Amino acid sequence: MVARHLETELELPQPVAPQTWLSNLMQSVREALRGAPVLSLLFLAMALICAIFAPWIAPYGPVETHPADILAAPNLFSKHLLGADNQGRDILSRLIYGAQTSVKVGVLSVLLAASVGTAIGLLSGVFRGWTDRILMRITDMFLALPYLMVALTAVSLLGASIGNVILVIGLLRWMGFARVLRGEVLKLVEMDFVRLATVAGSSRYRIMLRHVLPNITNTLLVLITLEIGLAVIVEASLSFLGLGVPRPLPSWGSMLRDSQQYIYIAWWFPLIPGMAITLLVMSANLTGDWLRDRLDPTRRQL
Amino acid sequence: MGRYISKRLFESVITLWLITLAVFFILRLGGGNPVEYMLPPEATQADIDKLTQAYGFDKPLFQQYLIFNAKLLRGDLGNALAWDKRPTLEVVWERVPATFQLACAAMSFAMVVGVGIGAVSASKPDSWFDRIGRTVAVVGQSMPVFWVGLLLILLFSVYLEWLPSAGGIDRLGWQGILMPALSLGFFLVASHMRIVRSTMLEVLESDYIKMVRAKGLPARLVIWKHAFKNASIPVFTLFFVNFAALISGAVVTETIFAWPGIGRLLVDSLILRDYPTTQTVICFAAGFIVFINILVDVMYAWLDPRIRVA
Numbered sequence: 001m002v003a004r005h006l007e008t009e010l011e012l013p014q015p016v017a018p019q020t021w022l023s024n025l026m027q028s029v030r031e032a033l034r035g036a037p038v039l040s041l042l043f044l045a046m047a048l049i050c051a052i053f054a055p056w057i058a059p060y061g062p063v064e065t066h067p068a069d070i071l072a073a074p075n076l077f078s079k080h081l082l083g084a085d086n087q088g089r090d091i092l093s094r095l096i097y098g099a100q101t102s103v104k105v106g107v108l109s110v111l112l113a114a115s116v117g118t119a120i121g122l123l124s125g126v127f128r129g130w131t132d133r134i135l136m137r138i139t140d141m142f143l144a145l146p147y148l149m150v151a152l153t154a155v156s157l158l159g160a161s162i163g164n165v166i167l168v169i170g171l172l173r174w175m176g177f178a179r180v181l182r183g184e185v186l187k188l189v190e191m192d193f194v195r196l197a198t199v200a201g202s203s204r205y206r207i208m209l210r211h212v213l214p215n216i217t218n219t220l221l222v223l224i225t226l227e228i229g230l231a232v233i234v235e236a237s238l239s240f241l242g243l244g245v246p247r248p249l250p251s252w253g254s255m256l257r258d259s260q261q262y263i264y265i266a267w268w269f270p271l272i273p274g275m276a277i278t279l280l281v282m283s284a285n286l287t288g289d290w291l292r293d294r295l296d297p298t299r300r301q302l
Numbered sequence: 303m304g305r306y307i308s309k310r311l312f313e314s315v316i317t318l319w320l321i322t323l324a325v326f327f328i329l330r331l332g333g334g335n336p337v338e339y340m341l342p343p344e345a346t347q348a349d350i351d352k353l354t355q356a357y358g359f360d361k362p363l364f365q366q367y368l369i370f371n372a373k374l375l376r377g378d379l380g381n382a383l384a385w386d387k388r389p390t391l392e393v394v395w396e397r398v399p400a401t402f403q404l405a406c407a408a409m410s411f412a413m414v415v416g417v418g419i420g421a422v423s424a425s426k427p428d429s430w431f432d433r434i435g436r437t438v439a440v441v442g443q444s445m446p447v448f449w450v451g452l453l454l455i456l457l458f459s460v461y462l463e464w465l466p467s468a469g470g471i472d473r474l475g476w477q478g479i480l481m482p483a484l485s486l487g488f489f490l491v492a493s494h495m496r497i498v499r500s501t502m503l504e505v506l507e508s509d510y511i512k513m514v515r516a517k518g519l520p521a522r523l524v525i526w527k528h529a530f531k532n533a534s535i536p537v538f539t540l541f542f543v544n545f546a547a548l549i550s551g552a553v554v555t556e557t558i559f560a561w562p563g564i565g566r567l568l569v570d571s572l573i574l575r576d577y578p579t580t581q582t583v584i585c586f587a588a589g590f591i592v593f594i595n596i597l598v599d600v601m602y603a604w605l606d607p608r609i610r611v612a
Contacts, residue, residue, distance in 0.1 A: 141320035144592045146550055146588060146591065147546070147550060148549075149583065150584060153568075158331055241553070241557060270452040274453070278445045281444040282441060
């Protein structure tokens with residue numbers, strides 16, 4: 001008691017002031033990341049960094065061959081940390097360049113799918129009636145297509161290139177967005193603020209873009225994150241079947257394709273790229289689950 | 303009920319027709335003359351013209367589509383270019399039993415293992431069993447089907463030397479189906495486990511379960527006799543919902559294990575540029591998915607009368 005009294009009387013300079021904004025920042029960061037899957041976020045960040053800065057990070061070029069090291073085993077103290085493939089290319093370098101393909105296809109194809117799906121969901125939910133009926137029939141049709149078969153066929157007809165892979169995956173995976181968002185929109189348009197906007201004379205397009213769209217962005221964000229994993233798997237499947245990203249561009253799927261023939265003599269070769277795919281997909285899924293719990297508690301799963 | 307079924311049937315016919323429309327246009331995505339994709343690069347202009355005329359690709363697109371529809375109604379999907387030039391429907395039909403066997407084996411594996419683990423997990427939430435199960439489910443849902451296949455080959459063929467890595471059921475007997483079915487069923491195990499666990503937990507919270515517990519029934523009976531029955535309904539929906547995913551998974555699984563099903567037929571036909579067969583495989587698979595969807599809807603309407611009205 002006495003000590004504190006003395007301190008106040010001495011009027012010591014308060015060192016708290018410069019710290020407050022920092023601790024507030026820390027506080028808000030901690031709040032934003034509450035319950036976040038830290039490892040998944042770190043892995044996603046790592047994949048993104050690998051994808052953007054591949055030429056600076058990778059020890060070798062993606063198609064650079066080292067004939068002396070064909071099928072070299074992973075070794076911490078050798079030239080090839082994760083071993084070399086059947087043509088003597090460094091697996092670590094190809095893995096880092098492969099992240100480019102996965103991230104690019106994952107993000108861009110899902111963004112395309114999300115835009116198509118959102119447009120259809122919004123139009124269906126706001127206009128209803130015949131628009132809704134026709135659009136939902138088309139959605140049903142796309143849902144009944146065996147998407148990997150169609151994707152394979154479309155890519156092989158259009159020609160294998162990263163752009164075509166993105167286009168095909170994007171145009172075959174929008175139905176989830178359309179269905180879920182339509183449901184949300186149907187609920188929203190019944191709410192008072194939308195009715196008031198109608199009474200105030202807003203056109204249906206204005207209602208769609210100014211009143212409904214901002215209210216479905218949370219769901220949209222969650223769906224996008226959850227779909228990225230699937231898009232990555234579809235790209236890897238296409239490349240694995242030899243009809244995705246053209247060689248010699250490195251893709252984790254085509255690395256697995258190459259490894260298939262050497263499975264009896266090089267166990268690490270099929271193991272490593274598969275691990276990368278699984279980790280990326282898992283990180284995206286766990287991040288999506290977390291976002292869903294944070295932003296959209298009604299959809300929470302146990 | 304009859305009215306509901308006929309309404310669903312009518313909708314499905316429209317969906318099917320839309321599918322043939324989509325497939326028709328997807329196969330013309332390459333632009334130009336599809337025959338050029340079907341023939342080897344060294345084909346002469348005369349060959350190209352001959353085949354173009356034989357397939358009617360010289361006619362306008364709209365007319366081609368009408369001819370395609372007219373043939374479709376007669377059950378004629380054209381002749382294959384590879385596969386001894388036989389009718390495509392015949393070629394596809396031969397491959398169906400293999401895919402069906404594989405799908406059934408994968409489904410039964412997923413049902414037994416997934417539902418079992420899910421139910422045990424839910425009966426003791428947060429136990430070590432539940433934690434391991436949940437982790438396996440999260441990892442399992444993220445593993446691509448073809449990598450699971452490669453891992454199984456690595457384990458059973460390379461390391462343990464128990465099973466051969468390729469071959470159909472004719473050559474290897476029941477052992478041949480083990481690895482393909484495990485790899486195809488693996489991601490379904492994960493999704494079955496999750497859905498069973500979450501519905502079981504919901505059901506276990508309900509009043510009637512509290513009532514049964516209060517009555518003094520042993521925990522084992524509460525879980526398996528009362529909770530499990532009600533929790534298994536969503537599993538059946540999932541079972542059918544997953545059929546589309548199963549067909550996609552079959553394409554890769556069949557390719558890895560050289561399994562002679564329709565998935566492998568599709569990949570081989572694409573490599574051989576056999577474009578009529580590709581068309582038939584996709585239409586067939588899509589038709590099958592539509593058929594399964596009708597089955598699910600009718601089953602549901604029968605189980606839950608509220609759906610018929612909506």
